[in-house]
Amino acid sequence: SQTIHQWPATLVQPVGSPLSLECTVEGTSNPNLYWYRQAAGRGLQLLFYSVGIGQISSEVPQNLSASRPQDRQFILSSKKLLLSDSGFYLCAWSARQGTGNQPQHFGDGTRLSIL
Amino acid sequence: GENVEQHPSTLSVQEGDSAVIKCTYSDSASNYFPWYKQELGKGPQLIIDIRSNVGEKKDQRIAVTLNKTAKHFSLHITETQPEDSAVYFCAANLEGTYKYIFGTGTRLKVLA
Numbered sequence: 001s002q003t004i005h006q007w008p009a010t011l012v013q014p015v016g017s018p019l020s021l022e023c024t025v026e027g028t029s030n031p032n033l034y035w036y037r038q039a040a041g042r043g044l045q046l047l048f049y050s051v052g053i054g055q056i057s058s059e060v061p062q063n064l065s066a067s068r069p070q071d072r073q074f075i076l077s078s079k080k081l082l083l084s085d086s087g088f089y090l091c092a093w094s095a096r097q098g099t100g101n102q103p104q105h106f107g108d109g110t111r112l113s114i115l
Numbered sequence: 116g117e118n119v120e121q122h123p124s125t126l127s128v129q130e131g132d133s134a135v136i137k138c139t140y141s142d143s144a145s146n147y148f149p150w151y152k153q154e155l156g157k158g159p160q161l162i163i164d165i166r167s168n169v170g171e172k173k174d175q176r177i178a179v180t181l182n183k184t185a186k187h188f189s190l191h192i193t194e195t196q197p198e199d200s201a202v203y204f205c206a207a208n209l210e211g212t213y214k215y216i217f218g219t220g221t222r223l224k225v226l227a
């Protein structure tokens with residue numbers, strides 16, 4: 001069966017520090033991968049998605065970047081964190097069949113607090 | 116672009132009663148509608164989904180209905196239990212893309 005792992009589960013970082021969040025998927029090949037941010041009590045905002053190694057689409061202008069160095073690895077990064085980067089970050093995957101009509105499966109998220 | 120509205124934002128029901136959460140979408144080309152349950156501190160978990168070629172789908176106590184003409188779909192939970200308490204999100208796909216648009220969520224509380 002397929003599983004998705006995100007780490008760390010929680011992270012407290014000072015303003016201006018770098019960031020690296022990692023997500024890996026097991027049990028499937030060639031998945032679509034996604035990074036979302038969820039503000040407290042709010043819905044999910046898509047930040048990045050990837051349909052293949054090295055292929056990244058950015059949805060909103062921001063202080064963050066994403067990379068996909070391997071087929072089942074997705075990394076969210078920042079060179080200098082801002083207070084506004086605080087939130088709950090979720091990674092998700094879906095099978096690459098059709099377009100958009102496959103379920104997305106989420107990891108358990110990283111809660112990022114910027115001080 | 117696609118917009119998904121979800122109501123109500125909070126819902127309290129007595130254990131054993133039914134709960135209904137409604138969503139409307141704006142893009143008539145959307146053809147896939149998943150529902151997610153999110154428990155505190157966890158990621159959303161897919162609980163049921165429906166495609167535009169069917170009007171209703173049921174899985175034990177959970178059912179989803181879709182009205183393509185009116186562009187709305189609903190989640191129905193029967194015989195609610197305390198463990199159904201969570202935040203529920205609806206979503207609609209953006210046709211021709213890999214992206215979803217999510218509703219803003221409904222916090223369901225099942226009172227024992």
